[in-house]
Amino acid sequence: MNWKKVCAELSAIECVGAPVEVAGVQYDSRRVGRGDVFVAMRGETTDGNRYLEAGVAQGAAAVVTDSREAYERLRREWPDLPAALVTHGRRALAEVSATVMGHPERRLALSAVTGTNGKTTTAFLLEALLRSVGRTSVLIGTIETHVGMEVRVSPHTTPESRDVLEIFADGVRAGATEAVMEMSSHALEQERVWGIPVDVAMFTNLTQDHLDFHGTMERYFLAKARLFEGVGAAPPRVAVINGDDGYGRRLLDMRLRSQMMAYGLESGEYRAEEVRLGAGETQFIFKTPHGDALIRSSLTGRVNVYNLLAASCAALARGLTLEEIVAGAAAGMQVPGRFEVVPSTNGVTVVVDYAHTEDALRNLIALARELVEGRGGRVITLFGCGGDRDKTKRPRMGRAAGEGCDLVVLTSDNPRSEDPMTIIEEALVGVRETGTDCIVEEDRAGAIAIAIRAARAGDIVLLAGKGHEKVQISRDGTVPFDDVAVAAGVLRELE
Template identity: 45%
Template sequence: MPASGDGHRSKCALSRPISTLVVKERVLRLQELLQALPEADVKGPTEGEITHLAYDSRKVKSQGMFVAISGHREDGHRYIGAALEKGATAIVVEREDVPCPDGVTRIRVLNSRDALSRLSACFFGRPASRLKMVGITGTGGKTTTAYLIESVLRRAGIACGVLGSVSYRYGDHTFPAPVTTPESLDLQELLAGMVREKVTHVVMEVSSHALDQGRIGTLSFDQAVFTNLSQDHLDYHREMEHYFQAKARLFRHYLKREGGTAVINGDDPYGQRLLQELEAPKKRFGLKEGGDYFPLETAADLSGLKARIHTPKGVYDLRSPLIGRFNFYNLLAAWAVADGFEVESRLIQEGLQSLARVPGRMEPIPNALGLTVIVDYSHKPEALRFALEALREYGKGKIVTVFGCGGDRDRKKRPLMGKISGTLSDLTVITSDNPRSEDPLAIIRSIEEGLKEEGISFIPPEAMEALPPFSAYTVVPDRREAIALAVRLARPGDRVLIAGKGHENYQIIGDKILPFDDREEARKVLEARRVQHR
């Protein structure tokens, strides 16, 4: 059974990481594993050994335990027969009507995903108990904040692992990240690998899906960061209050009761709620004065950010090559976390300054044409607004935005993103993102609604020889052609934002996963234009 989906990403985009080079083979007695589920109804033999756990029937081998998860899109109970055929000797189920063949142990629980979490921690020897854990949640900023914390910890000589949207990585090991927060079995396997490689600190992006579904299970965090909350994932959560309550679980249920600290954006309305409601020790950061971490003065341009910041330990200079004032929030959050681990302020400064870029996050594409071309992961209304406001602050040329919206995801945000792009761009090129099973043109029409509401004029792409003197939009469903049009129309001093996919190196159309990287496409078009104008 494939794992259920997670946020903006696809369950089929990449297979789950198998850390066979990092985690030694383990064998546990079944009785020892059953101790993790004292309330379970067990039928069949309780002796014997278990060589591995699996929630995907395709990964079951001899003497394995298969956990049937009732997922968001799939029900693992449908795959029990396949797991037994492949050699499973124990099955974990929620339903009483599941037959139990001779020689097979049936373990019935109320919640199989919760059971998988506890079994996984037991199977891998509870690795998180030997690690300092940082959890980061919020609609935007998780990945950049994780990269910043990683950079500071490494500068301080601390062995650090990261689990997030771009990759799962530690030491010399990097695994592709099919979802922001792994399923509990994959998570415990990765943490066990980190312990074996002498990692001491882990920085982990924690998605609302993972929190709502109980994927992080038995973990507890030394520090938990709240970046912000704005509209996203309403295809899953349905309403903002449910979305907020899912995020809040990180602080209410998974922050260590003894010694745990919440690091919260006090400028965000939902962050203010957390500050009022939480009883745990708290650190407040933001751009407004009055918190624990805030800037006294700031400067921002395309070369990066500068500030004098107030911290509980004093006032310090902060420099960063990252683009966009919104990144001050991420920098302040990272400083607060590093302070919590007693990292020397000088090393915090150096670590923050040394992070030149985050893959697909306001990532500039160098060129010799005098254009500012930025690739950004902004696939949410607030993130798109932040990115465009940052570009409007730098330079006086026109702004061209290329973006689409993902299929099978929150439909309510599509016209909102159209409005934002229409009002903050000189030209919006609406295109495809990852349409998945939806009709790409239907998604585009939904985005168009927002532009039309703002009175933004439509111009056919074939009618454009130059950027119009007024705000306009066009439609180019093929993303490659859309990027090419935007770069072709831009002139020296203009700014091109290619938004929505960021670091992704694929495009999902129907059930096909096609190679596609916005950064590579932009480089190709820029190089072709450079050669043409030599």
């Protein structure tokens, strides 16, 4: 790729230098290789412009910067090096990456999902439905990334644009024609998805989360709404929105330039009726303007009815028939860390789930309560609250756990730089308001053992908060930790 071609597609204040050939794009100076464009940009925790010298020493063929001072230094100290000055570093990263990689985003039909809860399951479901009719897809999400049949680790829910586009390019080479992405509010606010066209956009729900970053629920909502307005690209062709959610109704009332598909159990043209729920079994009549169909799935609970509705609507928007959706949903799937049942032989059901907000925890506990009704079982819930995150939700989560459970076990969940017991004490305030018995155990492995050993046949033990995560993060560092593995070990000891 020629530098002049990059300049032609870059929204730059100034773009100078000889028409050299560039081979790749990097925003981390440590990863710059010979022939790469180094995009030096301001971030939340560091400023890439501090590492100009390192990028040049690594062999950068050109540098793009969002700092006038850095640009003037480049022109002064490395006058023969091609360089560009831009206003928005992240937008420039997206533009340069798309150009150098040959615009893979234009060769994939992207379906993107946002919301507080349900993003991961909805994304997995939609990818499974697309795969069931023979389509090859890219999936980018919280748990893992898929490029066709290849599974990769996902370091972030939504990576930087350069990394997204690289995955897209790999997908195109693997024969993919579809892409499915979770788009977090952080990524939308920070424009990590700048210029990436979305064909189908989905909204699941909005409840309190990430206020440490957004400050208010209104700003949190407006960040999510950017998906439906287009972030440096045209608005989505189709908007799939949960009409039962208050913020979803706000989106439906906005003058969005998309074909609207409203879904829900209580509202919308695309509804679930005659819902029947059981452990490992969900079924409902999918009512649509195009006809009705009986959906059966091995997923559990009311929340998954919403996830199935969202994915089914998106699948219809991507051209699948009702018959194909019915067959795909019935094929069965398990999303890691989303109501994941740990095998047991002692009559106790142990479930690992990612629920880490008040609303998600309430939904999880309500589902467990439905499953034990009529058999005299109890609901035991283990949870913790993350450190360096919104502190106001800690007592609320404690209250949610106490109001729905027979026993609460309060423990640590990625305390990060904070004191674990300080976090626990703040959540304990909410539990105490309910009068529900509560056991405090800072060590999460010990807490899991306490929760499972306290259960008897017919009970459900919910291990909430970490879900698919495989590490515990504290001020002492990051160590391997897997709720499923720890629970399975305790259950083996009880056999």
